[in-house]
Amino acid sequence: MAALQRVPLVLLACGSFNPITNQHMRLFELARDHMQSTGQYRVVGGIVSPVSDGYGKPGLVAAEHRIAMAKLALQTSDWVNVDEWESRQPDWTETAVAMRYHHGRILKEYERSRSSTSSQSMPPQLKLLCGADFLSAFKIPGLWCDEHIEEVVGRFGLVCVSRGALQPERLVHESDALWRHRDNIFQVTEWVRNEISATEVRRALRRGYSVKYLVPDSVIEYVKRHDLYTEDSERGNQGKPLAPLAHKTQRPPESLDD
Template identity: 90%
Template sequence: MAALQRVPLVLLACGSFNPITNQHMRLFELARDHMQSTGQYRVVSGIVSPVSDGYAKPGLVAAEHRIAMAKLALQTSDWVDVDEWESRRPDWTETAVAMRYHHGQILKEYERSRSSTSSQSVPPQLKLLCGADFLSTFKIPGLWRDEHIEEVLGRFGLVCVGRGALQPEHLVHESDALWRHRHNIFQVKEWVRNETSATEVRRALRRGCSVKYLVPDSVIEYVKRHDLYTEDSERRNQGKALGPLALKTRPESLDD
């Protein structure tokens, strides 16, 4: 009997990355180890996709800086890259739309490779990589379109890493939507706890405190060079509607 061929898997992380931290990058390593340990998948790449300025979250620095910091941080990775497509869009991009786009790009590359090598390999899959706090967003009434929940959870699936006291299994149990798709939600344990958050990093930077070993040195140098994360920058977008809320006033484009 032929050995079961592992499914190539791409991990996608969407978020502010304001700034990217060592913990953000650690999620990719944890997720790859877990998914490959199932014997079903072979993780082939990872994608960091920072949100656009249209997300309008208070304290969100310009996308050009967040992209630059992410690229600096990931210079040491041989499998995770930064993608600028989402960050360049004028408005906030819904998660399902971002996943749809990246999956399309992955399949195009697969078809090109297949036609040139005549390979009969298994098509790659895409899954959303997130922390446990992301799962709590599915409980917020009206935040997610019903069809997007089905697309993200059912069509693609999640790889979710526990964060401190917040563990995926509890959130899955408490949400009917998550429970329906529990077999497509891969829960990853982080045994070496690291609760570094970008929020705490920004707070420390505003106060002139050290963030060494919380973010890469290259990112710290970039922050200093461009004078990011000050009291003024934290007031950016105050009074603006958050991207997901502003998007609710517009119909979804079929071209997305």
């Protein structure tokens, strides 16, 4: 009997990455191991998609710096890459829109590759990679529109990694919207607990404390060279509403923020 062909899968992580931390990168490795252990998937790529400056979050340094730090951090990865499309948008991009864009690009690349070879492999799927804290946003009434839930969770799917005391299974249980699509939510347990927070990294940097082993050395050197994460930078955007609120629309929050 022929072996079951595995579905090619790309993992997408959206967020501030302000700055990118070892925890952000670790999520990709955990997710890949889990998805491939199901026997259904073959993870063929990962995408880090930093949010644009238009999001307006306090303390958010310029996208050019966040992109540069992410690229430095991922130099040692042979399967996760940084994509600049979302960061170059003048306004904040909804998660559903970002997934739509990346899925379309992935399918175009697949069609080009298929036309040049005789391979009959299946087209890649795209799933959103997130921490368990992201799921808690679905419990907020009206924050997600039904169409975006159907698209992000129902059409694409989530790969959700436990984070600290937050457990994905509890959050899925408490949300009717997530429960409807529970078969398309892949829950990954982080047995070696890692609670590195970008917020705490920025705080340490402002106070002159070491962040070695929390972020890659290349990122630390970049921060020092460009004098990032100071008291002045943390005051940036203070008093301004976040883009979703400024536009008076309810849009989904970032996926991998801290």
